Amino acid sequence: MLLALATAVPALAQCAMCEGSAGAGSDAGAAYNRSTLFMLSVPYLLLGGIGGYVVYAFRRGRSSAQDTSEDEAPIEEEERD
Amino acid sequence: MATEAPPDPRPARASAITSPIPNHRLVMLAFLGAEAMLFTGLLGATMVLRSGAPMWPPAGQPLLPIWAGSANLVLLAAGSAGMMRATRGVRSASHRRLVSGIGLTLISGAGFLAVLGIEWARLYREGLRTTTTGSYGPIFYTLTGCHALHALAVMIWVGILLVLALRDRFSPAHHEPVEMAAMFWHFVAVAWVFLFVVLYLL
Numbered sequence: 165m166l167l168a169l170a171t172a173v174p175a176l177a178q179c180a181m182c183e184g185s186a187g188a189g190s191d192a193g194a195a196y197n198r199s200t201l202f203m204l205s206v207p208y209l210l211l212g213g214i215g216g217y218v219v220y221a222f223r224r225g226r227s228s229a230q231d232t233s234e235d236e237a238p239i240e241e242e243e244r245d
Numbered sequence: 246m247a248t249e250a251p252p253d254p255r256p257a258r259a260s261a262i263t264s265p266i267p268n269h270r271l272v273m274l275a276f277l278g279a280e281a282m283l284f285t286g287l288l289g290a291t292m293v294l295r296s297g298a299p300m301w302p303p304a305g306q307p308l309l310p311i312w313a314g315s316a317n318l319v320l321l322a323a324g325s326a327g328m329m330r331a332t333r334g335v336r337s338a339s340h341r342r343l344v345s346g347i348g349l350t351l352i353s354g355a356g357f358l359a360v361l362g363i364e365w366a367r368l369y370r371e372g373l374r375t376t377t378t379g380s381y382g383p384i385f386y387t388l389t390g391c392h393a394l395h396a397l398a399v400m401i402w403v404g405i406l407l408v409l410a411l412r413d414r415f416s417p418a419h420h421e422p423v424e425m426a427a428m429f430w431h432f433v434a435v436a437w438v439f440l441f442v443v444l445y446l447l
Contacts, residue, residue: 195296
């Protein structure tokens with residue numbers, strides 16, 4: 165961890181490059197910001213969508229299993245009689 | 246000498262736990278999520294490059310024909326309808342619906358590639374190049390080319406499905422390949438909607 169932090173110092177110098185070329189207030193800076201937000205939002209939307217589908221599928225599976233067991237119960241009673 | 250195991254005092258489970266999501270569908274969702282990130286990166290780069298240009302499209306460069314993008318949208322939607330028909334057909338053991346749905350998708354896909362090819366040729370003749378027109382040409386050719394490769398890949402897949410369907414290899418119990426190809430086709434169609442809006446309309 166310390167080694168990674170130590171070697172990251174030259175990389176931090178590149179922040180000044182971005183700040184100079186696409187700093188806040190410039191068109192390029194706004195474009196970078198919009199693009200970053202767009203690309204950041206998509207993984208969350210994908211995970212939310214797929215996760216929502218997984219939850220929905222599990223709930224549907226559980227409720228259909230309960231329906232099946234409720235349907236089967238009277239038949240068992242009839243068989244006992 | 247083998248000894249008999251003592252009986253398990255625990256009650257037997259009423260039924261085995263099965264996943265409500267089939268594995269093939271889950272795998273395809275993960276794959277399509279990765280594909281979506283590829284197009285997200287391309288669209289993000291497009292947003293940055295467009296905003297950096299003083300004028301869009303650059304002076305002297307041809308406008309992208311909206312008719313071509315719209316025609317491709319309709320063709321991909323028709324392909325999606327075809328795959329839905331094929332999926333319903335294989336689930337209901339209707340061989341005719343399966344084959345006709347796959348056929349419709351193949352015809353739509355061929356139409357999509359033909360329209361895109363005509364558009365590329367026309368724009369190239371009008372001076373839209375990949376290296377000498379700033380970022381306008383590269384953005385268009387990269388996004389549409391990447392999408393066309395996906396369309397070609399899914400068409401090859403659907404073509405193989407057609408051959409297998411004609412040999413009667415699918416049944417309601419074995420419909421996974423058709424469903425996976427349908428998911429891929431729907432993804433290609435939805436990706437075109439985003440490309441159409443970003444490239445042609447904005």
